[in-house]
Amino acid sequence: MLTTLAPVDPHPLPGDFVPGARNAKKRRLPSGWSTSSSRIGRRAATEPKKRLSGNRVEAFTPAEFSAFVVSNLDQVLAEVEKTRICRVEKALQRRPVVVRPDPRFQRTVLVVDVETTGTNPDIDDVTEFACLKVTINDEGKMGDVVASYSSLREPHIPIPPDITLLTNITNDDVAGKTLDVPKIVELLSDVEFVVAHNAKFDRSFCSKMIPEFECVPWACSLDDIPWHTWGLVSQNLSGLLKEVGYYHGAHRALDDCYALLEILDPRWKPLPQEPCVILYDTIQRPRVRIDARKTRFTMNGELKKRGYRWNGSGWSITVEIEEEAAELAYLKQKARTAYTIVHSETVEAKYSPTLR
Structure with missing residues (x-):
């Protein structure tokens, strides 16, 4: 079991605080130990680092230190979080598309996100569409990703510069691009419901683009889940993703779909209730x-x-x-x-x- 994370600085000030150290009197260690972030990287990378082993202090090389951290990454991150000095956020990794999904999850939902030229569906148009088809069981718990689709789309009006700055999608990127509408309709054909973060916005654009979206119930992860009762102040996608321990490249449709999937079915930091179960229960009433x-x-x-x-x-x-x-x-x-x-x-x- 990892006792504490070795400091980067081998020559700190005497008596610096080290969380969780066994031989620390009043939670202080002798000279030579520190977790002070202000001095991280001040010493040469070639100098040996130190670690605690029971009541002994041992030195090891930077290569050994890196190998140790990588091989025990989850344990190291868990110990860092326990100190409450800092919080850990992982880069969000996309879940794989599964060819043979778990047979216990027989129903499906479609996670959807769009990028647009603006916020008015009467004037603006879709520049990018993405969706993930995900299995759920009879209680609404999420299973596997069974299909994924994303594509750029040329809108009927030019992309404003401020939108390009936000999404990094240019007019050249979308020139001549179209969606595979039959494929999207096929993905939509047997789902229980569609879910989006701010469904009022996404449904307006999707229904205008593909009328079949009006034939399926929609759920909203922004409005239908009681984030505020769980003490979560920020309810935008990036803010909620941080609450479950991840960060991602925001404002691209497929990235946002995977971010929403992680919020609905958090793997690392669980929420008080399972969000997708709440949505499934809500959609039926x-x-x-x-x-x-x-x-x-x-x-x-x-x-x-x-x-x-x-x-x-x-x-x-x-x-x-x-x-x-x-x-x-x-x-x-x-x-x-x-x-x-x-x-x-x-x-x-x-x-x-x-x-x-």
Whole structure:
């Protein structure tokens, strides 16, 4: 069992703090040990490093040190996290496409992401589309990736410079590119539902591009999962990915699909509940969307914490039918909302730009 991670600096100041050291009196070590990040790399790389072995201090070469860290990487990272001095984020590795999936997972979902020229589906257009077909079981737990597709697409308007700066997709990159629509429709044909991070945005563009997307229920990993109740302040894709211990190259469609997959089925740092199970449970029940208009300005922070989102004209939240009465009472008594609008939502119409 690894006791502590050897310091990089072999000549630190006396009495520097080393987390978890066995022979440290009041959690301090004798001169020669340090985890001070301010001096990392100050000494020559050829100098030997030090490690603890029981109560003995042993020296080893940089090559031995590197080999030790690589061969015990997961254990080293776990020990580093325990110190609470820093947090560890791994580069996200794409899960392989499996030819022979686990037979216990008989259902499928489609994880979707698009890159566009802007945010208005009436004006803007898709520049890149990607999807992953993933198996799930009867409870909604995720299994294997069984299919993957991504492609650039030439939009009907030029890509603005600020979008190119964000996505690194240029007009030259998309010139003459089209999607394999029959392949996408085939992937879509037998899925239980489609999931996207901000499904209202993705469904609007996908349905405009391929009408078959309007025939399948959609779930939203941004709105349908109670991230705020788990204390997760940042709910964008990159922020949530960091919560489960990874980072990725954001704003490319396929990378974002794999990032969303990791959030829905975290492998390294589990969440309080399995997000995909929540989505699968949610997609099977009709709900209502409550729009709260002209709320007190001082209530904005509390409404946001409660799960409301600003929709341009007011705050809105989607709840189970059984929770409607309690939510309306809250808005009337505490938020003192001027008026509310309640929209019934069928499973098929959820996040749809045309079926509401």
